[in-house]
Amino acid sequence: MSKSIKHNPFIPHTDEEIAEMMRSIGINSIDELFNDIPKEFIIKKEPDFEGPFSEKEMLERISNIAVKNLYYPRVQLHIGQGIYLRYVPAAVKEILRRSEYLTSYTPYQPEASQGMLTALFEYQSLMAELLGLEIVNSSMYDWSTALGEAGRMAIRLSGRKKIIIGKYVFKERLEVLNTYIEPMGGFIKEIGYTTEGELNVEELERNLHDSAALYVEYPNAVGFIMKNLDELAEIVHRKGAYLITGVEPTVLGLIKSPGEIGADIAVGEGQSLGLPLSFGGPSLGIFACKDDPKMLRNMPGRLIGMTEDVNGTSRCFAMVLQTREQHIKREKATSNICTNQALMAVGVATYLALLGRSGLRELAEYIFTLTNKAIEKFHKLDFVKIPFYGLPHYQEFVYSVKEMTADKVLKGLLEKGIIGGLNIASDYPELGEAIVTCFTEVHSLASVNNYISALKAVVRHE
Amino acid sequence: MSEDYRQARWPEPLLFEIARSNASKYKAVTWHDEMSYDRESIIESIPKSLLRENLNLPEVSEIEVIRHFTRLSQMNYSVSTGFYPLGSCTMKYNPVGNEEVAMMDELINIHPLQDVSTVQGCLEILYRLEKLLCTVTGMDRFSFAPAAGAHGEFAGCLIMRKYHLVKGENRKVIIVPDSAHGTNPASASMAGFEIEEVQSDNKGMVNVEKLKEMMGEDVAGLMLTNPNTIGLFENRIKEIVEIIHSYDGLLYYDGANLNAIAGIVRPGDMGFDIVHLNLHKTFSTPHGGGGPGSGPIGVKKRLEKFLPPPLIAFSPERGYYFEEPDKKSIGRIKAFHGNFLVCVKAYAYLLRLGWQGLREASEISVLASNYLLSKLKSMEGVIVPFDPELPRKHEFVVSFKKLLKDTGVSTIDIAKRLLDYGFHAPTIYFPLIVEEAFMVEPTETEPKRELDRYAETLRQIIKEAYTAPENIKKAPTNMSVNRVDEVKANHPRTITLSWKIYTKRIKSKEEGEEK
Numbered sequence: 012m013s014k015s016i017k018h019n020p021f022i023p024h025t026d027e028e029i030a031e032m033m034r035s036i037g038i039n040s041i042d043e044l045f046n047d048i049p050k051e052f053i054i055k056k057e058p059d060f061e062g063p064f065s066e067k068e069m070l071e072r073i074s075n076i077a078v079k080n081l082y083y084p085r086v087q088l089h090i091g092q093g094i095y096l097r098y099v100p101a102a103v104k105e106i107l108r109r110s111e112y113l114t115s116y117t118p119y120q121p122e123a124s125q126g127m128l129t130a131l132f133e134y135q136s137l138m139a140e141l142l143g144l145e146i147v148n149s150s151m152y153d154w155s156t157a158l159g160e161a162g163r164m165a166i167r168l169s170g171r172k173k174i175i176i177g178k179y180v181f182k183e184r185l186e187v188l189n190t191y192i193e194p195m196g197g198f199i200k201e202i203g204y205t206t207e208g209e210l211n212v213e214e215l216e217r218n219l220h221d222s223a224a225l226y227v228e229y230p231n232a233v234g235f236i237m238k239n240l241d242e243l244a245e246i247v248h249r250k251g252a253y254l255i256t257g258v259e260p261t262v263l264g265l266i267k268s269p270g271e272i273g274a275d276i277a278v279g280e281g282q283s284l285g286l287p288l289s290f291g292g293p294s295l296g297i298f299a300c301k302d303d304p305k306m307l308r309n310m311p312g313r314l315i316g317m318t319e320d321v322n323g324t325s326r327c328f329a330m331v332l333q334t335r336e337q338h339i340k341r342e343k344a345t346s347n348i349c350t351n352q353a354l355m356a357v358g359v360a361t362y363l364a365l366l367g368r369s370g371l372r373e374l375a376e377y378i379f380t381l382t383n384k385a386i387e388k389f390h391k392l393d394f395v396k397i398p399f400y401g402l403p404h405y406q407e408f409v410y411s412v413k414e415m416t417a418d419k420v421l422k423g424l425l426e427k428g429i430i431g432g433l434n435i436a437s438d439y440p441e442l443g444e445a446i447v448t449c450f451t452e453v454h455s456l457a458s459v460n461n462y463i464s465a466l467k468a469v470v471r472h473e
Numbered sequence: 474m475s476e477d478y479r480q481a482r483w484p485e486p487l488l489f490e491i492a493r494s495n496a497s498k499y500k501a502v503t504w505h506d507e508m509s510y511d512r513e514s515i516i517e518s519i520p521k522s523l524l525r526e527n528l529n530l531p532e533v534s535e536i537e538v539i540r541h542f543t544r545l546s547q548m549n550y551s552v553s554t555g556f557y558p559l560g561s562c563t564m565k566y567n568p569v570g571n572e573e574v575a576m577m578d579e580l581i582n583i584h585p586l587q588d589v590s591t592v593q594g595c596l597e598i599l600y601r602l603e604k605l606l607c608t609v610t611g612m613d614r615f616s617f618a619p620a621a622g623a624h625g626e627f628a629g630c631l632i633m634r635k636y637h638l639v640k641g642e643n644r645k646v647i648i649v650p651d652s653a654h655g656t657n658p659a660s661a662s663m664a665g666f667e668i669e670e671v672q673s674d675n676k677g678m679v680n681v682e683k684l685k686e687m688m689g690e691d692v693a694g695l696m697l698t699n700p701n702t703i704g705l706f707e708n709r710i711k712e713i714v715e716i717i718h719s720y721d722g723l724l725y726y727d728g729a730n731l732n733a734i735a736g737i738v739r740p741g742d743m744g745f746d747i748v749h750l751n752l753h754k755t756f757s758t759p760h761g762g763g764g765p766g767s768g769p770i771g772v773k774k775r776l777e778k779f780l781p782p783p784l785i786a787f788s789p790e791r792g793y794y795f796e797e798p799d800k801k802s803i804g805r806i807k808a809f810h811g812n813f814l815v816c817v818k819a820y821a822y823l824l825r826l827g828w829q830g831l832r833e834a835s836e837i838s839v840l841a842s843n844y845l846l847s848k849l850k851s852m853e854g855v856i857v858p859f860d861p862e863l864p865r866k867h868e869f870v871v872s873f874k875k876l877l878k879d880t881g882v883s884t885i886d887i888a889k890r891l892l893d894y895g896f897h898a899p900t901i902y903f904p905l906i907v908e909e910a911f912m913v914e915p916t917e918t919e920p921k922r923e924l925d926r927y928a929e930t931l932r933q934i935i936k937e938a939y940t941a942p943e944n945i946k947k948a949p950t951n952m953s954v955n956r957v958d959e960v961k962a963n964h965p966r967t968i969t970l971s972w973k974i975y976t977k978r979i980k981s982k983e984e985g986e987e988k
Contacts, residue, residue, distance in 0.1 A: 018830035021566050021757075021918050022837050028921040029837075032844040041836045044843055044864040045737060047708050052738045058608050061601070063827030066570040073821060076598055077579035081591035090584045093808060100499070102538055110553035110759075111546035114567050117763040119559070119900075121959070122952040123480070123892050126549030127762040130542065133488055136972035140529045145973045150764065152620035155808035163663075186805040190781075193804075194634070194665030241522050265516075267525050290595050291585025291809025292620065293765035302974060304965070313763065317969040318962035320955040327954040329962045331970070337623065337659035338903070342668040347659035350621035350753065350768075354761030361542055364488050367497030367532035377502040380515045384508060403519050425588065433586050452502045 014041055018063050083288075087429045087458055091407045091449035092181045092232060093154050094291055095259070095283040098453055103285045106361045112354060117313075121329040128328035131353060132315045134360040141263050141363070141371075142277045143270020144299040148312035150352040151296025154280035155184040158226070158257060159191025160298065160311040160346055161276045165224035165253045167309055167345075172196050175218050177210050177227035177237065178203045180257070182438050188226075197223070208402040209239040212246060219250035224276075228257035229266065233439075233447055234382070234407030235399045236266060244273025259283055260297065262405050264375030269299070276300045285362030286355060295355035308335065311346030313353075374452055378406050381450050385459045392463065394470050398442050407449045409435070409442060412470060417444040423469030429462055478895035480952045481547035488541065489972045492531030499535055548953035549762070550897050556923045560868045560900035560912030561654065561702060563732045563754035565838075568825065571757065571818040580817060585809035589794050595813065596793035600785045602820040603769075609831065610728075610748050611741020612771030616780040617811035622729055623656040624806065625749030625768030626696070630664035631803040632747055632772065632779040633693045633723050639801055644693035644722075650679050652703060652904040654729060657696045666693060673906055677703040677859035681712050688716050694723035699743070700733050700866035702904040702912070703859060704842065714744030723747060723776075728768075731755045732916070733839055733866035736832030747772050756819035767815035781806045837917035838867040841924060845869070845915050848928035852935055854879055858907050868914035872907050882938040882945050884909045889956060890937070890948040894930045 014033070015026040024032075038044065045053070064072065088096050106112070111126060118124030118131075131149040138147040151157040162174050174192060176185065176199055189199055200222070202214040210227065219225070225247045229236045247254045256269040258279040269277035281295030282288075300306045316331035337344040366374065382404050389395050389410050396411045412420050417434040424431035432448035439445060450459070504512070533541070550557070557564035574580070583592055603615045619625035630647065637644045647661040651670045658668040669687060674680040678701065695717050699707045707713065717724050726745040732755045740748050752758050753766035760766065772780060778799035786796045798804075826834065846869045850857050854876030857869075873884045888898030888911075900912040915924055938945055949956065961967050969975050 014836075016833050016837070019826055019833040019837075019917070020830070021568060021825075022833060023918060023920040024837065029840065032840055032921065036840075036843045036847045041840055044836075044839045044866075045706075047706050047863060048734075048738055049708060049711060052710075052742050054737060054739065054742075057828055060608060060823075060828035061605060062824045063830050064824050066825065069570065069821055069824045070573060072824060073574050073598070073817070074577065074579070076601075077577050077594045079597065080579050080583055080594035081587070082579050083582040083584075086591070088582075088584055088587075090586045092586060094585055096582075096584065098501070100501075102499075102535060105539065106542045106546075108572070109543070109546045110567075110569075111549045111551045112762050113572075114552035114759045115549055115762045116557065116559055116562055116564060116760045116897075120550075120888065120892060120898050121957040122889065122949045122954055123550035123897060124762070125953045126545035126547065129485070129487070129545050129548075131762075132971075135970060136487075136489065137530060139971040139973045145977070146970050152624060152764075152812075153807055153809075156620070156624070156806070181808070183805055183808040187808060190631070190804040190806055194631070194663065236523060238520055238523070263525065264528065265519070265525060266523050271525065287581040288584050289581050290583045290592070290813040292807075292812040293814060302977075314970055316962045317975060318958050318967070321958045322955060323958070325954055327957050329957045329959050331959075331962045331968060336655075338655035340659070341655050342658035342662040344655070344659040344662075347623040347627055347656050347663050348621070349623045349656050350751075350760070350766040351764040352620070352761075353763030353765075355765060357542070357762070361538060363530060364533060364538045364541070365497070365499045365535060366501050366530075367492075367499075368528050368530040369495065369532065370497050370499055370501050371530060372528065374501045376512060376516055377504065377508075379519070380508055380512050383515045383518070384511060403523065421588070425591070430584070430587055430591065455503070456505060456507055 087461065089430060089432050089448045089450065092433060093184065093280045094288055094294065095451050096288060096453050097283055097285055097451060099285055099287050100362065100365055102365050103358050103361045107354065107358045112357055118330060121327065125327060128315050130357045130360055132317060132328045134356040135315060137360055137363040138297060138299065141260060141268065142299045143268030144277055145302035146307060147299040148310060148314055150356045151298045151312055151348065152352060153294045153296045154257065154278060155187035157278035157296035157298045158184055158188050161255045161278050162188050162192045162197060163195060164276065164309050164311065165255060166192060166195050166197050169223040169252065171221055171223040172198060173222040174199050175215065175222050175225045176201045179231035179233045180228055181232045204237065208235060208237060208399065210237045210243065212239065215246060219247065219252055222252045224253040224255050226255040226257065230259065230262060230405040230407065233399060233409045234404045235402040236405060241267060241272045259406065261375055261378060264371040265379055281355060281359045284359040286358050293352055293355055295352045295359060309345055310335065312348055313351060377452050381454060382406055382408065384456060385450050388459055388463055406451060407447055409445050409447050411444045411446065415444065415470065417446045420446060420469060424465055427465040427468065429465050431462065476893055476951060478893065478951055482953045483544040483548060485541065485544050487972065488531045488533055491537060492533055494532055496534050497532040555895055555897065556919055556927060557897040558899050558913045558915050559897065560914045561729050562900065563914060563916060565757055565916040566918035567757055567759035568822060571821040574821045575814045575818050593793050596785050598817055598820055600787055600793055602816055603785065605823050606750060606769060606771060609735055610771055611739035612748050613774040614777045614780060615769045615771040616784055617769045617816055618781045618783065618807050619749065619768035619770050620807055620812050621764060621766040622749055622751045622768040623660055625770045626656055626660035627663055628770045628781050628803065628806050629725050629747045629749055630661045630666060632776060634664055635779050635801060635803050636723060636776060637693055644691055646692045648687060648692060648695045650697065650701065652701050652906050653696060653698065654702065654727060657727060661696065677705050678707050678709065679713060681709050684713060685716050688720055688722065690720060692720060692722050694725055696725040696727060698727040698730050700730050704865035704869040705863060706866055710743050729754060730867065733835055735835050736828060737835050741773065746776060752815055752819040757822040758815050758818040765812045765815055767812040779803055783810050834917045841915040841917060841919060842867050842869050845913060845924055845928060849931065852932055854935055868912060870904065870907050870910050870912045873909040873911055876935065876938060877909055880938045880942045882942045884911050886945045886948065887934055890934045890945045891930065892949040893951040896927055896930065
């Protein structure tokens with residue numbers, strides 16, 4: 012009996028080849044290979060399904076669905092919260108498209124995969140410089156899961172269950188942290204700020220003695236950078252807790268690194284280093300820690316190390332400390348992570364290489380300048396309130412419109428072709444009808460002016 | 474067939490070694506007049522205590538960046554360049570048409586927090602994909618939140634935990650077979666469970682009698698791969714399901730091996746309650762050198778309320794929308810909506826195949842695996858563990874225990890020697906229950922010519938093992954580097970995880986020598 016392939020366009024065999032394979036095995040029908048499966052479970056009737064379609068038909072069908080989206084640059088886009096609208100350089104796209112990276116697996120055979128291993132070592136190295144911490148793993152799924160793993164690591168290391176959070180962490184990230192630490196008995200305690208924009212140190216000290224870690228983000232989810240950022244490590248370490256920082260990495264072109272402020276662990280979102288929005292995924296979870304043997308042994312995720320060949324004649328790279336990982340340690344592993352976001356790390360390495368020190372510094376200065384120009388312009392509008400006015404802001408800030416709900420403002424702006432920000436009124440009731448908005452290097456003063464004209468029109472009900 | 478293969482061998486320095494200050498000319502931003510005018514004063518408003526002084530990022534030119542990463546790519550083996558039969562990894566062809574979809578502006582220039590009215594296209598794709606995956610698996614609902622298989626397992630284990638907790642039961646144990654993927658016990662442990670291993674019987678399948686003894690009120694559930702990692706279908710699955718369900722335990726299906734049975738049998742029909750899929754395996758999306766993947770988690774109706782957000786729903790009045798999570802949900806496991814673009818590629822793949830094409834993929838993946846095994850099993854030094862007459866599914870495992878005893882050549886040596894011929898090695902030393910394991914998954918997309926060449930090469934390598942074993946111990950010699958010193962890589966005194974550590978160590982060494 013012969014078999015021919017009629018539907019699957021990716022099966023390369025001719026009918027003759029299939030017949031030959033069947034002969035070699037000694038079967039008359041492919042069904043014989045499934046004879047061991049209990050008959051009652053075998054699917055008998057073809058169900059409703061989509062396809063099969065040609066490549067052209069498939070592309071048309073998906074295009075027809077995709078155009079129902081409203082996407083940049085068809086709208087002016089001003090949302091952040093961990094995922095930022097970036098210009099993606101052609102060089103990054105070019106390297107990400109290379110199928111030698113794209114279609115390879117985890118580099119289990121280092122001799123066959125030096126390309127990926129070297130690129131990932133460079134990602135770890137570039138990120139180590141940016142973060143001011145020596146050890147960076149080769150990626151986690153995203154910022155939120157990196158935070159979850161950081162919380163677990165601090166709980167393991169300290170034997171304590173409480174994680175203190177400096178207020179204004181994006182709520183989905185906080186929910187993920189909670190999901191990750193809850194099975195270990197871990198829990199979250201939130202603390203706030205003084206009116207001067209400093210993290211409330213008294214509240215912090217009261218909570219520290221039984222805490223695994225303090226987690227702070229800079230800038231935070233409402234866009235400002237706490238002024239006493241560089242004083243926290245000493246306080247936290249005095250009580251035997253760990254300092255974990257979360258960063259949007261472009262800010263580090265301008266502001267002190269986690270290492271410089273004494274952080275033990277740093278997490279963050281790599282998407283903002285030259286990767287597209289992608290509706291939130293794939294992105295890139297950054298995870299780093301100090302060069303400390305105890306922390307290193309407890310670290311989750313894959314690590315690439317520099318070594319030599321067995322003859323000692325040439326430098327090469329390999330996965331290291333796999334004894335922490337699931338395929339060796341099984342239930343005693345530091346994490347279950349296996350597949351990660353390696354390709355995104357290669358994209359970020361390309362971006363950082365392309366911009367270099369001066370490029371990243373300039374990027375951060377641009378964003379800082381534009382954000383603060385925008386704040387000034389918004390502040391001049393008599394119908395706008397800016398709750399954290401006067402504090403140093405980067406990329407995002409909060410405003411509200413007097414006597415108008417955030418929802419109404421955003422809807423009005425959308426009608427004028429602007430996705431103006433995120434409604435955070437129900438997340439932080441103390442801020443009123445608040446909107447958090449966002450300006451990146453994709454924007455310019457012209458975008459600020461356009462936004463403001465639209466906002467004026469919305470307020471005037473035009 | 475010969476050893477003529479040569480991988481590229483560029484003497485490529487690291488970025489840090491070719492950096493010169495001011496070499497980077499790439500302009501990431503454009504300053505217009507009004508902004509540059511205020512730049513200095515605004516930057517000066519930042520408190521001094523917060524300002525960064527040093528940043529040691531290397532500077533190189535654009536051509537050097539492109540050349541560097543292109544050369545590195547040429548030193549990277551991939552599905553696009555050759556046969557990659559890693560067992561349990563399903564390294565099938567990644568259709569290039571799917572990549573086109575994932576480059577559409579309409580799909581990549583979308584922020585995850587946009588108003589739902591502006592992302593109807595994204596939601597429709599996920600909604601349609603969910604329906605297809607439900608049909609393939611026999612589940613009722615999927616969440617796309619998990620970014621990878623292990624992440625799906627973590628979610629699944631949390632669902633098992635929550636399911637029992639809401640009944641007021643704090644069940645402590647999850648059972649996994651001794652042949653399970655390492656992620657299974659690791660995920661269960663992360664979710665707060667103790668792990669008990671059920672041994673395989675002499676057929677290489679779950680020892681059902683032992684399982685029966687282990688099962689009790691304290692067991693939350695069983696995690697199972699079917700076909701298992703030996704490549705055998707667990708044909709006593711009905712009994713297994715009954716044993717677990719009789720104590721109200723749950724059955725978790727690890728979807729890593731679904732490529733053997735998609736379109737033929739469904740986990741849901743076998744009695745599984747929870748399933749994760751690896752879109753980067755069965756559904757053809759590329760592995761990206763380690764990721765991104767996608768590990769959607771699916772459940773039967775009665776467990777729907779436990780799923781992590783986001784869940785996508787549709788009504789004629791509202792269109793597509795995110796459903797409010799149930800109070801009993803395990804909670805969020807990742808921000809936003811999973812690895813969306815990976816899901817899009819999987820949807821594109823299913824559109825190309827249709828139901829019959831999916832079934833063909835499974836049939837041919839199983840045919841290819843048994844074909845290759847039929848060639849290997851007669852070779853000297855090769856042992857087929859467990860009943861050699863039982864058909865394997867999409868992958869099979871042989872042991873080189875005898876070869877090692879006869880020649881001193883071990884599985885890792887064979888693996889390295891295969892590289893010299895332009896083949897990627899299979900998965901080795903897994904599953905743990907087979908000594909000197911060599912686990913091959915050819916997939917349905919590998920041309921027969923390559924399968925034949927692979928078998929012939931292996932025959933030659935085995936012959937070499939018996940005649941000139943010292944040659945094999947030196948392998949590989951045709952790759953961009955010779956055999957890597959993994960001991961040195963891991964030694965606490967030499968471990969080097971970044972350029973920062975490298976320079977720190979060199980510096981301290983030099984200072985030591987000066988003294």
